[in-house]
């Protein structure tokens with residue numbers, strides 16, 4: 206409870222007391238003014254509480270995980286460009302760093318091999334949370350089913366990140382480095398607390 210709220214309440218009660226006093230003395234006009242002031246102060250006090258509650262909400266930690274650019278190697282589709290889409294999975298609970306509680310999926314980008322800032326996810330996490338884990342998966346959409354597009358320089362086609370505060374990181378990741386014969390891309394992505 207804020208100091209402002211308490212001051213407003215005290216002033217409102219003082220006005221009520223004055224209003225009652227004036228009424229007792231049959232000073233109706235002064236009494237009326239005091240009661241109106243009391244009502245205005247009470248409304249202000251309640252408003253100050255609401256403003257405070259909103260500000261506490263704003264203090265909740267929000268992180269934005271952004272895919273900053275995508276560049277495909279052109280091999281996803283034959284005859285046309287690929288149709289990439291993105292899934293961001295995020296977790297921050299318990300001891301199990303491989304558990305992703307939330308998935309954020311982008312739209313499908315038809316027939317394109319290069320996209321700037323295609324997708325981002327705004328994720329609310331508990332205040333004081335010291336770590337989060339996340340991964341991004343990239344797919345090429347097809348009628349007969351999606352296939353993964355590799356951006357990880359390692360053996361796998363996507364990277365599982367486990368990161369600590371402060372959440373302010375960026376990566377450029379090239380799937381062709383592993384030398385495997387598959388559909389690759391270069392992905393730039395970042396995470397920041399907003």
Ligand SMILES: [Ca+2]
Pocket residue numbers: 282285286287288315316317
């Ligand atoms: Ca296509």
Ligand SMILES: [Ca+2]
Pocket residue numbers: 281282286287288345346347
């Ligand atoms: Ca396709």
Ligand SMILES: [Ca+2]
Pocket residue numbers: 355356357358359360361362363380383
């Ligand atoms: Ca790889």
Ligand SMILES: [Ca+2]
Pocket residue numbers: 355357380381382383384385387388389
């Ligand atoms: Ca690869």
